[in-house]
Amino acid sequence: MKEPNPTTDPIGQNLIKLISNVCFSVFVFTVLVITVIAITYQPPDPWESSRALTRVFTEVENATFQIDTSVLKTGEDVGMAMVSPAAAPSEADADASDTQNDTQNNEIVQKPEESSEINCDESRLVNCSDRGVLMAIKKFNLKRFKSIVFLDYQLPVNGSNANECDVSWRFRNRKEKSWRRYRDFRRFKIGYTDDCNYKVVGARGWHSGVNARRPRARFNATRTERTVKVSPSYRDDDINDTIPVLGSDLAFRNGKYLYYSRGGDYCKNMNHYIWSFLCALGEAQYLNRTFVMDLSVCLASTYTSSKKDEEGKDFRFYFDFEHLKESASIVEEDEFLKDWKRWEKNHKKKIPVRKVPTYKVTPMQLKKDRSTIIWRQFDTPEPENYWYRVCESKAANYIRRPWHALYKSKRLMNIVSEISGQMDWDFDAVHVVRGEKAQNKELWPHLDDDTSPDALVAKLQNIIQPWRNLYVATNEPFYNYFDRLRSHYKVHLLDDYKELWGNTSEWYNETTVLNGKPVEFDGYMRVAVDTEVFYRAKTQVETFYNLTADCKDGINTC
Ligand SMILES: *[C@@H]1O[C@H](CO)[C@@H](O)[C@H](O)[C@H]1NC(C)=O
């Protein structure tokens, strides 16, 4: 944008310049608004890939003005071309093959160890510690849950009645590309086969084996790493969100940092946030520098219950900071500033800093810079101050956005596992887009009718067997809207699982510790969980292409 120079011009010319400048600004602003709207109003399927996002950000054309609060696929999701499971822990591999080996053994080894005598007394009590019990359970699980990879089992313990055993294990979901592990513990009723082996005669549901659940080793997720004692019983299904600290002047001085001041991206839609954040992280990787990261997130009004932008959210509410720490070089902003200040105080001299006022200085130009800190400032007016502009044009050939570094929060994914687990991973799902799109008859003339309760019943009956578990992922706020489906299916809605984030939940406890005060389960979290549960369904019915012939992006766009 051209800068006017009003002070030296005659008044008339000055005025004309001013007016044209204002006009230009209005134009730029309009383009910006359209850009932002295009970002905000992504097609509903949360389920957008980064390629679609690229399109939206690079071709600001006929944007569809429709509210959409979709969630991007992140590194752990299925079907993302650019993603490979980041550094699959070899231990997990070993676990997996162990399990498989056990399974093969299973076919042979299931004899109750003490009863090698012929006396196969059905009334004999089951000894849960017997290896055969675990074998029988493993075999049972493998048959029952095809979408689950079972990892290390614990030794079964007594249930609450005779012949009941509780056992706990970790698993990963085949539909998730990450190697993240989740825990389940269930209660099994054990009996005997004709030839006197153990067999499972009954299995209770998700998280029913409470005796096998070990007390969680909790640790303080706030900034206490320097002092906190790491419990030896720390388990990897606990979340290590702690903010890394450099700790020493030397470590600080030896680092090289890329520091981004807050730009115009702040309080924008979450997809915009991700797009910008990954650009910044990509630049840091290109420059081989540690990225200085602001964990504080401003949640845009589209996702808040107050309908206003809300500051002071934590990155860790939404994303997996532990995974990010492991896959990218980052340092938290407050820690960084503290270290910087302390170093200059201790050494009575300045750290070399290169200040970069505009995105027009390209990453390639900074590649050779030896300054300890490269500080991009983004002081220019919108849209010049968006982080993602750094990755535009030529830079796009050099910078790769590290999508694999961004996973959804493990705490949210635990809720996803819990919901899917409660349905025993045996459910179908339908995604029903309503909201603003259903109201807009111009762009989506049939959507409202095609997603009406009667239409849903008629359509789904051709696709989904009666009395299946049916998970409905939707932005329809009226809970009873789907009641008509209840005479054909076991309908599940996100709000049926309220207790998973209610004030007695693990999620609530953990986020409270993280935040210092209770955290609201906000709109973005809702969509993220809804989306991920949908992905885990056996049959997935989409609104667009499956329920209605209307186009995702409005009339005549498909
Ligand atoms: C935008 O839409 C209008 C009307 O649908 C069409 O005439 C115009 O060519 C479109 N512009 C672009 C850039 O696609």
Ligand SMILES: *[C@@H]1O[C@H](CO)[C@@H](O)[C@H](O)[C@H]1NC(C)=O
């Ligand atoms: C699998 O079991 C067989 C014997 O049953 C054993 O020889 C082999 O080493 C085992 N493999 C693994 C990976 O544990």
Ligand SMILES: *[C@@H]1O[C@H](CO)[C@@H](O)[C@H](O)[C@H]1NC(C)=O
């Ligand atoms: C159960 O089995 C384990 C391992 O086989 C054995 O050590 C234990 O003594 C048995 N307990 C009873 C009550 O039989």
Ligand SMILES: *[C@@H]1O[C@H](CO)[C@@H](O)[C@H](O)[C@H]1NC(C)=O
């Ligand atoms: C488990 O149950 C068996 C039989 O019901 C009993 O003999 C054993 O002592 C119990 N073990 C524990 C640890 O309670």
Ligand SMILES: *[C@@H]1O[C@H](CO)[C@@H](O)[C@H](O)[C@H]1NC(C)=O
């Ligand atoms: C975590 O550590 C902070 C700082 O030491 C402390 O104020 C807070 O009470 C701790 N939280 C818990 C749950 O222990």
Ligand SMILES: *[C@@H]1O[C@H](CO)[C@@H](O)[C@H](O)[C@H]1NC(C)=O
């Ligand atoms: C958490 O991760 C950090 C590295 O980011 C590590 O230094 C620390 O020991 C871990 N804490 C626990 C309790 O494992």
Ligand SMILES: *[C@@H]1O[C@H](CO)[C@@H](O)[C@H](O)[C@H]1NC(C)=O
């Ligand atoms: C990146 O930086 C690290 C240390 O800061 C250095 O060891 C490494 O050689 C650098 N890599 C490249 C490709 O410059």
Ligand SMILES: *[C@@H]1O[C@H](CO)[C@@H](O)[C@H](O)[C@H]1NC(C)=O
């Ligand atoms: C949890 O919430 C319910 C209602 O939302 C409230 O009645 C109850 O007092 C709350 N409990 C705690 C421990 O905050």
Ligand SMILES: *[C@@H]1O[C@H](CO)[C@@H](O)[C@H](O)[C@H]1NC(C)=O
């Ligand atoms: C949450 O914390 C409260 C108080 O610390 C505790 O009583 C409750 O059992 C915890 N709930 C869960 C699910 O961890």
Ligand SMILES: *[C@@H]1O[C@H](CO)[C@@H](O)[C@H](O)[C@H]1NC(C)=O
């Ligand atoms: C939904 O539509 C897509 C595209 O037409 C099709 O590939 C898919 O099989 C349909 N899904 C169902 C469950 O009918």
